[in-house]
Every structure is written in structure tokens, then in C-alpha cells.
Amino acid sequence: MNLYERIINKTEKISLIGLGYVGMPIAVAFAKKADIIGFDVNQEKIDLYKKGIDPTKEVGDETIKNTTVDFSSDEVRLKEALFHIVAVPTPVNSDHTPDLTPVKSASRTLGRNLVKGSIVIFESTVYPGVTEDICVPILEEESGLKCGIDFKVGYSPERINPGDKLHRLETIVKVVAGMDEETLDIASKVYELVVDVGVHRAESIKVAEAAKVIENAQRDINIAFMNELSIIFHKMGIDTNAVLKAAGTKWNFLNFSPGLVGGHCIGVDPYYLTYKAEQLGYHSQIILSGRKINDDMGKYIAENTVKKMIKANKQIKGAKVAIFGFTFKENTPDVRNTRVIDIIRELEEYGVVVKVVDPVADKEDLWREYLIEPYDDKEIKGVDAVVFAVPHEEFKSIQLEDIKKMFRSTVDTHEAMMAEVAATSETDLDMGKNDCVLIDVKGMFNRQEAERSFLYWRL
Structure with a gap:
């Protein structure tokens, strides 16, 4: 029997290294079919x-x-498995260069406990070449084993979308690559145990690494x-959502x-x-230009918040702003690399003075990472x-009248407002709006x- 057959017969185990937002759902899925x-x-x-607590x-x-x-x-437990999946994060440093520390560390840990006959599959998003040029030498050095003889490697990029209950591991085609045909065949069959829609067998590990990294680069450029x-459109006085709604009526508009x-990601x-x-x-040229635009959006939103507050005759220094939503996307507690911090x-x-409201965010991470x-x-x-930065489901029950009650009483600022009106023949203030500024980043409200x-x- 080959390794795949021994896995389904439960005479060999799978290990999943890295139990975060990606790794943990993979482990749970495999546990329904194998010992993990x-x-x-x-x-x-x-x-x-x-x-029995799922912090993710x-x-x-x-x-x-x-x-x-x-x-x-206990890393020694890794010796019990012959099929290893590494799913650790791959962040960037402050200068935007790759931080391969987690994947290198995981490779060292696994290498210390790697046994002959193992297959190691990396899922972490990396640039082409990392698996074979960086991870394999670490595995060889720590284990004393030789890749291609004593163990094999492959790559299968994670495609799980945190917080997305529709597109899950089981419903997304899995790209799988192996260093040789035998590894590719075994790895593909193992993943087919849990991926209902099947796998795509990539031509090489580098092809699979490149496929993953351009998926997110493409989305980044489009956003x-x-x-x-x-x-x-803001400079033109046109509503962007209305434009997109109209353009979206064409079948091939993205x-x-x-x-x-x-x-x-x-x-x-x-x-x-x-x-x-x-x-x-x-x-x-294109990729980095897109990155710069997206990295500057937090500042752009903050500047427009201040402009609206000035229009509402607010004293900016010492003003209080509530920001609803802090996580990097809706309906997930993950605050890693959230760009809401740029607004703040x-x-x-x-x-x-900024006050953050986020019932979904991991409170410990909020304090540890951002105080x-x-x-x-x-x-x-x-x-x-009030700034609604992230459209969590928990916020959708909030009504406009509820938001209105969060503002300073118009009585408190009435005297200052009247003085401003008296000082000019024309004012931007709409007294019916009670100088309440609402910033709705993703267009939650009508x-x-x-x-x-x-x-x-x-926006």
C-alpha cells in the first residue's frame, strides 16, 4: 500500500502545522476522513x-x-505522521519585504521531527521558489534526511477565505503540485478526500506558488x-455605488x-x-501602483472625515469620533494587518479622540497589537x-435613529453654531442635519x- 492507502486505512496519520484561520478548518475537514x-x-x-472553543x-x-x-x-508528536501540511502565515516586514520567519520556523520544527517516507506539503503563500530553495534545505539540515530520497515535498496553496461561509475548503478547487509524479498523485488523492469539487494538478511546485500569489495580486489591482x-467620482460629484450598479448590468463587468x-492575503x-x-x-509598475493606492485609502477616508467635520463647524482638535469595525474584513475576529488603523x-x-466599537474583533489581539x-x-x-469602517452583520441591526443618539446634543453646540451662522452670509451648515457627520465606508446605509x-x- 502507498501512503494514501495507509492514510485512508488509518494506519498512518496526517499532521497539520499551524492552527490559525486557515490551518484549523483544514485539520477539522481531514479529521472526518483520517487520523490527524x-x-x-x-x-x-x-x-x-x-x-471546544473556536477563537477564529x-x-x-x-x-x-x-x-x-x-x-x-508537543512537536515530538509530529514523528507520528508521514503526511505533513504546513499552513503558517507569511506576512511582510515594515519595508514590505517578505517575512519568511514563520515558514522557516515551521520547517525547522518539522525537520527536527521528520521521519523517512514522509511527504511535506506547504500551503503558505510564497513567491515561486520558496518551497524548494528555502524550505527544503532547512528540512534536510534539521532532519539529516535527503529530499527526493528520504522524503518528498509538494505545494498546495490555501484558498480559504476567512469569514466566508459559502466558499469553503470543500467547495474551492484545490491546486496541488508535487516534486515528482508519485508525490503529486498521492497528494492529490489525499486532498480529494476533503475537497468535493476536486483538484487541479499543477505542472510544478513553482507554477502552483505563482498561481496563488497572482490570485491575490489580481484582486488587489482590481480593488x-x-x-x-x-x-x-467624488471630485465629479458622482456616487460611486450608483456608477458600479449601472456598469454591473453588463455581463462581463467585474x-x-x-x-x-x-x-x-x-x-x-x-x-x-x-x-x-x-x-x-x-x-x-502596475502591481506596486495598485498597492500604493490601496495603502493610502485609510488616510483618504480620514481626510474626508475631517473635511465633513469642518463643514459641520466642528472643533477638530479634541473632537470625538466613533469607529465601528476594526477587523481587516467583516465577520471575522482577525485584526492582523487591518487598514482601519490607518484611519485612526x-x-x-x-x-x-477615537473610540473603537467592534464586537467581533479578538479583544486580546486588539490590545496586544494596537493597544x-x-x-x-x-x-x-x-x-x-461616526465612521462605519467594517460592515459586520452585528452592525446591520443599527438604525439611523440609533446613530443619531450617539452625537453631541445640538443644545450643547447651539450657541457656537449660531455665532458661526451670524458671521457669514452663507453657511454650509444644514441645521436640519444637526451637524451630525456619518462616514459610511462600504455603503451600509441607504x-x-x-x-x-x-x-x-x-466611498
Whole structure:
């Protein structure tokens, strides 16, 4: 029997290294078909999983309670498996160069516990060449084994979309590559155990690595185009959402919208490709231009918030702004590389006091990464502007009249407002709007209704 047959007969085990937003759902899926060891160096995370708690909210507590995944932080347990899947993050440094520390560390840990006959599949998003040129030498050095003789490697990029309950591991075609035909065949069959729609067998490991990194680069560029259009249309006095709705009636118009681009994929992966291109003597033009547009959107939103507050006759220094939503995308607790922080930091440069409301975000990560302690929405009172940055499902029950109650009382500012009106023959203030500024980044609210009660702005 080959390794695949031994896995389905449960005489050999699979290990999953890295139990985050991507790795944990993969481990849970495989546990329905095989014996699997779920390994992570974070003991606190392992303890939560063992208690039946899903801190990622990707599969839910009930699924974690019932899964047969053998959760462990003991690296020696990796010796029990012959098929290893490495699913650790691949972030970037502050200078936008690839930070391969997690994948290198995982390779060292696995290498120390690698046994003959193993197959190692990397899922982390990297630039072409990382698996064979960086990870394999580490595995060989730590294990004393020879790749191609004592163990084999492959690559199968993760395509899980955190927070997306529709596009899951089981419903997304899995790209699989192996260093040789035998490895490719075994790896493909193993993944077919859990991927209902099947796999695509890539020609080589480098092809699979490149396929993954351009998927997110493409999305990044398309969103950058939408963000640039939003900037242009605002100058023209045209509503971007209305334009996209009209253009979307054509069958081949791509369904993208403007917004903040963060997280550990779209806002990061393009830099892996441009880094490798620079090493080869080519300076990216389109990819990096798109990255710059998207990286600047937080500042752009903050500047427009301040402009609206000035129009509402607000004193900017010392003003209070509530920001609803902090995670990098809706309906996920992940705050890694969120670009909402750019809005906050820019507002703080103006002397604005910012209060964050996010019932979904991981509170410990919020404090550890950003020193931010979130507020409950019921605690938001006396603010000068409200920014809805992330459209969590939890926010969709909030009504415009609820938002209105969060602002400073118009009585408190009446005297200052009257003085401003008396000082000019024409004022931008609409007294019926009570100088309430509402910034609706993703267009959660009906524009016409919002404009009746607020000085309203959206991308």
C-alpha cells in the first residue's frame, strides 16, 4: 500500500502545522476522513481548542467540540505522521519585504521531527521558489534526511477565505503540485478526500506558488482601480455605488467595489511577487501602483472625515469620533494587518479622540497589537462623527435613529453654531442635519435616507 492507502486505512496519520484561520478548518475537514494531529506552537490556542472553543469563529465551537483532531503543542508528536501540511502565515516586514520567519520556523520544527517516507506539503503563500530553495534545505539540515530520497515535498496553496461561509475548503478547487509524479498523485488523492469539487494538478511546485500569489495580486489591482474611480467620482460629484450598479448590468463587468485592503492575503501577497521580481531586475509598475493606492485609502477616508467635520463647524482638535469595525474584513475576529488603523492614526494626527466599537474583533489581539480597548455601542455618546469602517452583520441591526443618539446634543453646540451662522452670509451648515457627520465606508446605509439626517459620505 502507498501512503494514501495507509492514510485512508488509518494506519498512518496526517499532521497539520499551524492552527490559525486557515490551518484549523483544514485539520477539522481531514479529521472526518483520517487520523490527524493538529499542531501549533501556541499553547494558549491549543488549550482553547481542547476546551471546544473556536477563537477564529471559522467553524464554530460546536464543531471544535465534536472534532477528532488530536490538538497538540508537543512537536515530538509530529514523528507520528508521514503526511505533513504546513499552513503558517507569511506576512511582510515594515519595508514590505517578505517575512519568511514563520515558514522557516515551521520547517525547522518539522525537520527536527521528520521521519523517512514522509511527504511535506506547504500551503503558505510564497513567491515561486520558496518551497524548494528555502524550505527544503532547512528540512534536510534539521532532519539529516535527503529530499527526493528520504522524503518528498509538494505545494498546495490555501484558498480559504476567512469569514466566508459559502466558499469553503470543500467547495474551492484545490491546486496541488508535487516534486515528482508519485508525490503529486498521492497528494492529490489525499486532498480529494476533503475537497468535493476536486483538484487541479499543477505542472510544478513553482507554477502552483505563482498561481496563488497572482490570485491575490489580481484582486488587489482590481480593488485599487475601484478606489481610484471612487476618488475621481467624488471630485465629479458622482456616487460611486450608483456608477458600479449601472456598469454591473453588463455581463462581463467585474464585480469589485472600493474599500480598505488589509489582512494577511490581498494586502500582503503582491509584495511577495514584486520582491522576487526586483531580485530578478524588474521593477513592478502596475502591481506596486495598485498597492500604493490601496495603502493610502485609510488616510483618504480620514481626510474626508475631517473635511465633513469642518463643514459641520466642528472643533477638530479634541473632537470625538466613533469607529465601528476594526477587523481587516467583516465577520471575522482577525485584526492582523487591518487598514482601519490607518484611519485612526491619521485622525489622531489631527488631535481627534477615537473610540473603537467592534464586537467581533479578538479583544486580546486588539490590545496586544494596537493597544486599543473596544467600547460597546451603547457606550458611544457625545461624539462628533461616526465612521462605519467594517460592515459586520452585528452592525446591520443599527438604525439611523440609533446613530443619531450617539452625537453631541445640538443644545450643547447651539450657541457656537449660531455665532458661526451670524458671521457669514452663507453657511454650509444644514441645521436640519444637526451637524451630525456619518462616514459610511462600504455603503451600509441607504444614501437618500442617511443624507436627510446626516452630513453623509461614503466611498
